[in-house]
Amino acid sequence: MTEDYELVDAEGVDRDAWEEIDVSETEADRIARRRDRRFEQFQKRIRDADQFKSEGSVFDEATLAALYKLVQDGYVQAFGGPISTGKEANVYTAMGSEEVGEVAVKIYRINTSDFRHMQDYLAGDPRFEGIRNDKKSIVLAWTNKEFANLKRARRAGVRAPVPLAVERNVMVMEYLGTDGTHAPTLADARLENPQTAFEVVREYMARLYEAGLVHGDLSEYNIVVDDGELVIIDLGQAVTIHHPNSDEFLDRDCRNVAAFFARQGLDVTDAELCAFVRERAESADDDAA
Numbered sequence: 001m002t003e004d005y006e007l008v009d010a011e012g013v014d015r016d017a018w019e020e021i022d023v024s025e026t027e028a029d030r031i032a033r034r035r036d037r038r039f040e041q042f043q044k045r046i047r048d049a050d051q052f053k054s055e056g057s058v059f060d061e062a063t064l065a066a067l068y069k070l071v072q073d074g075y076v077q078a079f080g081g082p083i084s085t086g087k088e089a090n091v092y093t094a095m096g097s098e099e100v101g102e103v104a105v106k107i108y109r110i111n112t113s114d115f116r117h118m119q120d121y122l123a124g125d126p127r128f129e130g131i132r133n134d135k136k137s138i139v140l141a142w143t144n145k146e147f148a149n150l151k152r153a154r155r156a157g158v159r160a161p162v163p164l165a166v167e168r169n170v171m172v173m174e175y176l177g178t179d180g181t182h183a184p185t186l187a188d189a190r191l192e193n194p195q196t197a198f199e200v201v202r203e204y205m206a207r208l209y210e211a212g213l214v215h216g217d218l219s220e221y222n223i224v225v226d227d228g229e230l231v232i233i234d235l236g237q238a239v240t241i242h243h244p245n246s247d248e249f250l251d252r253d254c255r256n257v258a259a260f261f262a263r264q265g266l267d268v269t270d271a272e273l274c275a276f277v278r279e280r281a282e283s284a285d286d287d288a289a
């Protein structure tokens with residue numbers, strides 16, 4: 001394993017633009033309503049499968065329909081075991097299409113996720129104006145937001161999982177890891193070169209901000225080390241710079257990241273880190289003017 005933490009390339013993103021997010025009825029909703037025989041068999045198979053036994057709450061009918069649709073569309077061939085059960089979502093491994101191979105499937109729970117907390121991140125994000133305030137709409141918007149955020153982050157040159165497909169509250173993305181062992185988070189990995197790792201994370205924070213996004217939950221728990229690459233994950237809560245609390249979120253991200261690297265023995269402060277990230281966007285604005 002190499003420990004160079006090489007930066008990925010950037011494409012350039014319009015900082016003030018944003019993409020539309022749509023949570024209108026999907027094919028998965030129609031499948032759930034139709035309840036045809038093949039879907040019923042699929043449901044039974046999934047509900048009986050060992051790896052989903054303890055996850056009854058995740059798999060309401062419409063979520064199963066979303067999984068069914070992803071299988072029909074070829075994004076998933078077979079489901080593997082759980083990687084993680086978080087506050088809002090469960091992450092599973094799965095076998096994806098022939099070309100892609102193993103994938104990670106993140107399923108946001110409709111019933112047991114903390115959707116009040118989600119509302120704080122959605123209100124004020126221009127991409128979600130006009131989205132209804134019920135649990136289901138919020139969780140669907142959230143899932144679509146993570147998908148859009150991953151695309152935007154990657155275009156900005158931030159190493160993040162490749163988003164492959166999204167259906168209702170289910171997102172399929174590139175699997176990070178090798179041979180059935182998922183990549184460890186920065187909190188669990190042994191860092192051989194913390195200085196280089198810090199510089200890469202700092203650069204990714206600046207690129208994300210320059211692309212008009214603030215992660216909002218960045219820490220050693222949402223950065224993984226995959227085969228010598230640092231990968232930023234969990235962009236569901238990331239907001240655009242237009243969000244009224246984006247400055248506060250950025251300050252908090254800087255505090256978390258600086259504190260982690262300070263514990264690794266580096267001489268870093270959150271003030272310096274924040275200044276580095278913000279300066280980049282300011283000089284980009286100056287260039288544009």
Ligand code: ATP
Pocket residue numbers: 083084085086087088089090091104106161173174175176177182183185221222224233234235
């Ligand atoms: P939490 O509430 O714990 O922050 P979350 O529900 O928001 O989690 P993520 O942080 O996106 O979900 O993922 C949870 C865990 O699943 C990660 O810490 C990581 O170990 C694993 N994971 C997430 N995405 C992938 C991926 N693409 N490939 C491999 N493992 C992943």
Ligand code: MN
Pocket residue numbers: 086221222234
């Ligand atoms: Mn996380």
